[in-house]
Every structure is written in structure tokens, then in C-alpha cells.
Amino acid sequence: MASPSCLASDLLPLLGTTTNATGAAAYLCTQLNTIHNRLSDTTYAVDNTYLLFSAYLVFAMQLGFAMLCAGSVRAKNTMNIMLTNVLDAAAGGLSYYLFGFAFAFGAPSNGFIGRQFFGLRDFPSPDFDYSFFLYQWAFAIAAAGITSGSIAERTQFVAYLIYSFFLTGFVYPIVSHWFWSSDGWASATKPHDLLFGSGVIDFAGSGVVHMVGGVAGLWGALIEGPRIGRFDRSGRSVALRGHSASLVVLGSFLLWFGWYGFNPGSFLTISKAYGESGNYYGQWSAIGRTAVTTTLAGSTAALTTLFGKRLLAGHWVVTDVCNGLLGGFAAITSGCSVVEPWAAIVCGFVAAWVLIGCNKLAEKLEYDDPLEAAQLHGGCGAWGLLFTGLFANQAYVNEVYGGPPGRPYGLIMGGGGKLLAAQIIQILVISGWVTATMGPLFYGLHKLNLLRISDKDEVAGMDLTRHGGFAYVYHDAEDHTHMQGIMLSKVGPTNGSPKTNQNSPSSVV
Numbered sequence: 232m233a234s235p236s237c238l239a240s241d242l243l244p245l246l247g248t249t250t251n252a253t254g255a256a257a258y259l260c261t262q263l264n265t266i267h268n269r270l271s272d273t274t275y276a277v278d279n280t281y282l283l284f285s286a287y288l289v290f291a292m293q294l295g296f297a298m299l300c301a302g303s304v305r306a307k308n309t310m311n312i313m314l315t316n317v318l319d320a321a322a323g324g325l326s327y328y329l330f331g332f333a334f335a336f337g338a339p340s341n342g343f344i345g346r347q348f349f350g351l352r353d354f355p356s357p358d359f360d361y362s363f364f365l366y367q368w369a370f371a372i373a374a375a376g377i378t379s380g381s382i383a384e385r386t387q388f389v390a391y392l393i394y395s396f397f398l399t400g401f402v403y404p405i406v407s408h409w410f411w412s413s414d415g416w417a418s419a420t421k422p423h424d425l426l427f428g429s430g431v432i433d434f435a436g437s438g439v440v441h442m443v444g445g446v447a448g449l450w451g452a453l454i455e456g457p458r459i460g461r462f463d464r465s466g467r468s469v470a471l472r473g474h475s476a477s478l479v480v481l482g483s484f485l486l487w488f489g490w491y492g493f494n495p496g497s498f499l500t501i502s503k504a505y506g507e508s509g510n511y512y513g514q515w516s517a518i519g520r521t522a523v524t525t526t527l528a529g530s531t532a533a534l535t536t537l538f539g540k541r542l543l544a545g546h547w548v549v550t551d552v553c554n555g556l557l558g559g560f561a562a563i564t565s566g567c568s569v570v571e572p573w574a575a576i577v578c579g580f581v582a583a584w585v586l587i588g589c590n591k592l593a594e595k596l597e598y599d600d601p602l603e604a605a606q607l608h609g610g611c612g613a614w615g616l617l618f619t620g621l622f623a624n625q626a627y628v629n630e631v632y633g634g635p636p637g638r639p640y641g642l643i644m645g646g647g648g649k650l651l652a653a654q655i656i657q658i659l660v661i662s663g664w665v666t667a668t669m670g671p672l673f674y675g676l677h678k679l680n681l682l683r684i685s686d687k688d689e690v691a692g693m694d695l696t697r698h699g700g701f702a703y704v705y706h707d708a709e710d711h712t713h714m715q716g717i718m719l720s721k722v723g724p725t726n727g728s729p730k731t732n733q734n735s736p737s738s739v740v
Contacts, residue, residue: 288492302478307692380602381448445609531579532559
């Protein structure tokens with residue numbers, strides 16, 4: 232906020248012949264400057280509080296990912312997948328601190344990679360505070376969490392650590408620099424030389440976060456191959472269902488809750504008016520609209536998946552509905568701030584069918600992704616970028632991104648095809664970059680025998696073979712009912728008297 236120009240000489244004509252007019256003018260200027268500084272400090276505090284709260288919401292999505300992943304795998308691999316989610320956050324915290332943030336937002340820099348703030352040196356700056364770092368770190372570990380779902384139930388633990396550190400410290404930050412930094416070559420916030428006059432509009436990361444995680448997971452799962460038993464000898468799909476629909480639903484609701492920090496939080500500030508000062512309409516209203524479009528897209532995708540799967544498979548499957556819900560969220564993440572609520576319904580409807588189609592294709596190609604992460608985040612994320620190029624609203628684009636007059640917007644909304652072309656470029660370069668970096672990494676781990684566990688360990692389950700025991704305790708050693716000689720027997724159905732069932736052995740409780 233610019234300091235006001237309050238000079239005693241400017242106030243003297245207003246004070247006229249007032250006794251000691253010069254002193255009075257100086258006093259009034261001092262008070263006005265004090266009021267301005269207080270208002271400025273309050274604005275910064277409100278905006279930073281909003282950003283910190285949004286960062287906490289996005290970080291809470293890690294718990295959602297953990298529960299979703301745990302419920303989607305078999306019980307024998309529960310501890311393994313939850314531990315990988317913890318380490319995505321921990322390893323990502325160090326790598327993003329040391330390198331990732333600098334590569335992503337280290338301005339001034341070139342259009343490809345940032346080169347300031349390594350290890351948060353010279354931080355905070357006039358442009359960035361610690362709250363911004365925390366928010367962007369939460370996004371980085373979300374991308375790593377997406378990838379972990381694709382390679383679940385058959386990946387060595389050391390491979391998780393290596394890819395997570397590399398993805399959050401280098402691969403993801405480069406992409407976020409391209410599209411979110413003011414220096415990025417395709418950023419919509421560049422002050423000049425915008426790509427196709429518009430730059431890429433990927434407001435909260437359908438491409439930057441979801442496609443990066445999805446494409447990385449795609450290559451990891453392809454190189455590893457499907458889980459044992461996922462496809463029979465004739466190539467037919469065999470369902471290896473997760474062990475807990477309850478955890479899947481819990482994780483989905485936690486992710487839904489966190490998405491209100493993911494999408495609306497990407498405004499970064501809230502105390503900004505659109506138009507003249509004092510107008511009731513400002514960034515706070517755009518934030519509310521973004522939360523509405525997010526809600527409508529996810530809700531529509533969930534219902535579309537519900538009835539679509541009913542028509543295709545003949546069942547109402549809650550886990551499929553949860554994945555459809557998340558697919559709608561992944562798709563709307565790009566254009567959530569610049570589309571009308573009715574357009575968000577279109578986004579969610581198409582996203583559901585994109586997910587269903589990608590899953591059908593995966594089965595045909597014998598591709599195994601326990602979380603459907605590549606299909607959901609990669610496929611629906613790509614659709615979200617195209618959707619923005621088609622439905623972005625002119626007024627909203629100008630409000631959120633500003634810039635020169637005549638800025639391109641959605642093709643269907645009458646804004647021409649330049650924005651859509653920029654969005655297509657983003658899909659291509661993200662696919663190419665992640666393939667060129669994560670593909671060789673996974674292949675190298677595979678060649679070094681560091682990627683996939685042995686068949687014996689996979690059949691037994693990684694919790695037992697790699698983590699010292701199962702996630703669920705079926706027998707408590709301190710329970711005295713397990714003492715020798717203390718047993719409970721089943722009650723036979725023949726009469727009301729306790730009687731051991733002769734057809735089954737007594738069981739220890």
C-alpha cells in the first residue's frame with residue numbers, strides 16, 4: 232500500500248489564520264500517517280492470516296490422501312501406504328525448503344527456472360513472506376501424494392523416498408515456475424509478452440499439481456507393471472478391492488474440505504476491492520464464487536459417476552462415486568476463479584465421463600493403478616485445462632488477472648481460441664517434462680532393482696515383510712482372555728444350553 236502524501240504545507244490553506252497553523256498541520260499529518268500505517272498493517276495481517284489458514288486446509292488434505300489410500304489398498308499394505316504419505320510431507324518439506332521454492336518462485340530469474348531463496352535465504356522479501364512458502368509447500372507435497380497412489384502395494388520403500396524428494400524438489404517446482412511465477416514463460420501474471428496474449432490460466436493447478444502427479448504416477452505404474460493377480464492369464468481384469476470403503480469416504484470428505492483452501496486460497500489475498508474503493512464487490516466475493524464453482528463441479532461429477540456406473544455395471548458403488556467426486560474437483564481447479572457456476576456443472580459432468588473412459592482404457596491396456604490416480608488426476612486435470620480455455624468468463628479473467636485490455640478468454644464465451652491454444656500447450660509441455668524427468672528416474676530405479684518388491688513379499692504384504700507387522704492388531708498380548716486355557720466356544724443352534732459346535736473348532740478371543 233502506497234504511503235499517502237501528507238505535507239503540512241498542503242494543510243495550511245485549510246487552516247487559514249488558525250493560531251500556530253504550521254504546528255496544527257504537522258500534527259494532523261502525523262495522525263493521518265499513523266492511521267494509514269495501522270490500516271496497512273491490518274491489511275497485511277488479514278491477508279497473511281487468510282493465506283496461512285488456506286495453507287492449513289491444503290495440508291489437511293494429506294490426511295485425506297492417507298485415509299483414501301489406506302482404504303483403497305488391501306489390509307496387508309495399510310501401514311506401508313500410510314507411511315509413504317507421512318514421508319511425502321516430511322521429505323517434501325526438506326526438499327522444497329532447500330531447492331523447490333527457489334526453483335519455483337526465485338525471482339528475478341529466467342523463464343525456465345528460479346534462482347533465488349535457496350534454503351529461504353534473504354527471506355522474507357517485499358514480494359514473499361513465510362506464509363506463501365508454507366502454502367506452496369503444501370501444494371508440492373500434494374503432487375507427490377498423487378503419485379504414491381499409482382504405485383501402491385508393490386513399490387520398495389527406498390523408491391518412495393527418492394522419487395518424492397526429486398519430484399517436490401525439482402520436477403514440480405520447474406512446472407510451477409513456468410505457469411505461476413511472474414517470470415515464467417507461460418505465466419498469466421507476467422507483466423508483458425504473454426503467451427498468445429493471454430498466458431496459461433491454471434489458477435489452482437489442474438495441470439501444475441494434478442497432471443504432474445498423475446503423469447509421474449503413470450510412468451511409475453507402467454514401469455513396475457500390474458500387481459500380482461490384477462489381470463488373469465487371458466488379460467481379463469480381476470478386481471483387487473481396497474479393504475475399507477469407510478476410510479475411502481472419510482478421506483474423500485477430508486479432501487473435499489481441504490479443497491476450499493486449495494482453490495479459493497489460491498487468490499493468496501482477500502482484502503482487495505474490484506473497482507472503486509468501498510465497493511461491496513471485491514476479491515472476497517470472487518473467493519466465495521470460487522468455492523461455489525468447486526462445490527458444484529465435484530457434486531455434479533459424483534452424481535454423474537453414480538448413475539453412469541449404475542448403467543454400466545449395475546451397482547451403486549460408493550468408492551467409484553468418491554473417485555468421481557475427486558475427478559470433478561481436479562478438473563475445476565484450473566478455471567474455478569474465472570467461470571460461471573453453471574459452467575462448473577458442465578465441467579463436473581464431463582469430468583465424470585473422462586474418468587470412466589480412462590478407467591476403461593486402463594483395463595484394456597492392462598494398466599494397474601490402485602487409486603486410479605493417473606486417470607483421475609492426469610485425465611481429469613487435462614480436461615480441466617481444456618475446459619478453462621472454452622468457458623473462461625471475460626469479466627472474471629480481467630478481474631483476477633488484470634493486464635492489457637482485450638485479453639483472450641474462453642472460446643465458447645466468445646473470446647477466441649488463443650486461451651485454448653495456451654491451455655493445449657500446457658498439457659503438452661507438462662506431459663513432456665514429467666515424462667522426460669520421472670520416466671528415466673523410475674526406469675533407473677527399476678534397473679537397479681530398487682523399484683519393485685519381490686513376488687514373495689508382495690503376496691505376503693509389505694506390512695509384514697517390510698514394516699514389522701500389520702497395521703491392525705487382531706490379538707492383544709496383554710488381553711488376559713488369551714491366556715492358556717481361557718477360551719470361548721461357539722453356541723450350537725440345537726438348544727439354549729451352551730454347547731460347543733462340533734463342526735468348528737473353539738476360537739480364542
